[in-house]
Amino acid sequence: MSRVTVIVVGAGIVGLSVAYEALQNGAAVTIIDRDPEGDKASFGNAGGIAVTEVMPASIPGLWKKVPFWILDPLGPLALRVAYTPRLLPWLWHFARVGTASEVSRISEALAEINSRVYDDLVPLFNKVGLADDLVRKGALTVYETESGLLRDKHKWDASRALGIEVQELSAAQVRHMEPALGPIVKNGVFMPQWSHVSDPKRIVDVLRNWVAANGALIIRGHVDRINPTTNGAEVVLNGGRRLSATNAVIAAGAWSAQLAKQLGDRVLLESERGYNTTIASPGVALERQLIFADRKFVATPLSTGLRIGGAVEFGGLKAAPNYERSKALMKLARMYLPDLKEIGSKEWSGHRPATPDSLPVIGRSGPSRHIIYAFGHGHLGLTQGPTTGKIVGDLLFEHKPRLNLAPFSVARFS
Ligand SMILES: Cc1cc2nc3c(=O)[nH]c(=O)nc-3n(C[C@H](O)[C@H](O)[C@H](O)COP(=O)(O)OP(=O)(O)OC[C@H]3O[C@@H](n4cnc5c(N)ncnc54)[C@H](O)[C@@H]3O)c2cc1C
Known part of the structure; x- marks a missing residue:
């Protein structure tokens, strides 16, 4: 199998946990966030596991x-x-x-x-x-x-x-x-x-610094859309820059729906x-x-x-x-x-x-198996971030998913 290359959209707890897992498995990882260090749900939440x-x-x-x-x-x-x-x-x-x-x-x-x-x-x-x-x-x-x-x-x-x-x-x-x-x-x-946790902001800061120090490229930019390609995905940034990879992961928190809708998936x-x-x-x-x-x-x-x-x-x-x-x-x-x-x-x-059913969306997109969703964690994103990273890792590296992903599928909104 050729090397997995992953573009992760979003540097919150979910995107960073996905990046961590992908790096652990030897993938080349790029994270894109319009403000990687900035304010986000992952930064100011109540800190409960x-x-x-x-x-x-x-x-x-x-x-x-x-x-x-x-x-x-x-x-x-x-x-x-x-x-x-x-x-x-x-x-x-x-x-x-x-x-x-x-x-x-x-x-x-x-x-x-x-x-x-x-x-x-x-x-x-x-x-x-x-x-x-x-x-x-x-x-x-x-x-x-x-x-x-x-x-x-x-x-x-x-x-x-x-x-x-x-x-x-x-x-x-x-x-x-x-x-x-x-x-x-x-x-x-x-x-x-x-x-x-001691401080949610410290959790994302330390994790972001760790993934950067261990090979992830972090790009500051706004993702306008993601296009499926024959063997992967193309990510289009505001301003026209395009990046390609074998996989893209949408972990853009509350902003994820727009990117999924452009792909043709209905998301609530x-x-x-x-x-x-x-x-x-x-x-x-x-x-x-x-x-x-x-x-x-x-x-x-x-x-x-x-x-x-x-x-x-x-x-x-x-x-x-x-x-x-x-x-x-x-x-x-x-x-x-x-x-x-x-x-x-x-x-x-x-x-x-x-999401209306309090379950996150974790799984492959409808139109492309190379584009993976990891968003919608509601009140439990800090809690479920690292586990979501593991599950997305299963999909990226073609392992059997460690849990039944049917309840988390985007198809439930169709
Ligand atoms: C008040 C409050 C209390 C909470 N308390 C808890 C708690 O105690 N325990 C718990 O487990 N959870 C809690 N949560 C929920 C938790 O914070 C979220 O579920 C979690 O942080 C979501 O993480 P995320 O990575 O999906 O999204 P975010 O942290 O929102 O990160 C998404 C990132 O995507 C980036 N992005 C979005 N769109 C684009 C784009 N098009 N291009 C580039 N970048 C983009 C954003 O800039 C952002 O950095 C709480 C939330 C709130 C608001």
Whole structure:
């Protein structure tokens, strides 16, 4: 077999993980990104290695809560009105997968991919110099009412059935683990398999430097389109430059749909904008990531400070961010962490690449086996990045894929 040459579009956690895997297997790798070192979802996310998140966003009965969320201008979910017509096909598919049988199918696929995460992530972190950047202390979901835990019982039972460890805790047990939490917390659930990273930006910076030092060529440029060729792919950059390779991988996060559509594949992918604030001197110390189930936000103790984030906003890739959402999350955080200070706080927002069924798109494109998709990881791109790299490696090097790729195929949107 002649040497595999790969062009990876996108230098986020997914593209870099693909590049890492391709290099490990002896391929010649070129990464193209319009801003390789710059801001992206992979850079400012909440840092959770959320392997226990196996339930899709669309679940039976969700529609009853959505109107309340949307009516609250700074609630956990927002739709920008002008954008809503463009969102309809995505919302329709989202509604369609919210049945018991679909939730069961999707959660099995998520559990399958997430079960591989540490086997793929830990060796990658060790190899590139990130061994000390994975904090394996689990995560805590906390509730402010007794009924909250009862409401989510089906979720925890379903997770248990898929092999996820969950331990229900009383208020005293929760506060013993995280003394910074105030009296608002009534109970919680500990998930020991969850972990978090020291700083998501450091993860992508170290990985990008490693792939560059180990032979990857990183080009700053905007990819306009990708054309299939007889034995490979041609990548066309804005300005007309053309590059060819035996394979191209589209790992352009929330911007991937346009490139896939040009190839003729129908893709349902939307930006799900999220917000956070990182506080350099928060005045409180947390041991692990906290998930505030009733208010839908999280807090992560990072090396750069305490990151408070969440929110889901559908408004496309061009709408300006609304940082009132970050401020609203800070207000909620003060309810849970009474001693929280905001010294040196920095707001951020980024685009989660969201599919309506909460599953990423990983697999060959419809028109060409030489063009491979690796995008749409939604809330779990940091978690699933290294495993996606491994799976794409299977396709690039013609190995049997390590898991059934049917649930991740782009064909599901046709
Ligand atoms: C607020 C928030 C919190 C999150 N928390 C978590 C978490 O705790 N755990 C977790 O696992 N995940 C989390 N996520 C999700 C995670 O960050 C994303 O799923 C992941 O970063 C997506 O990575 P990516 O490489 O696909 O895309 P990105 O990081 O967006 O990278 C895509 C890259 O492609 C480049 N690009 C796009 N189009 C082109 C083009 N045409 N030409 C050239 N370059 C192009 C962009 O410049 C960008 O650098 C969170 C996301 C947000 C927003």
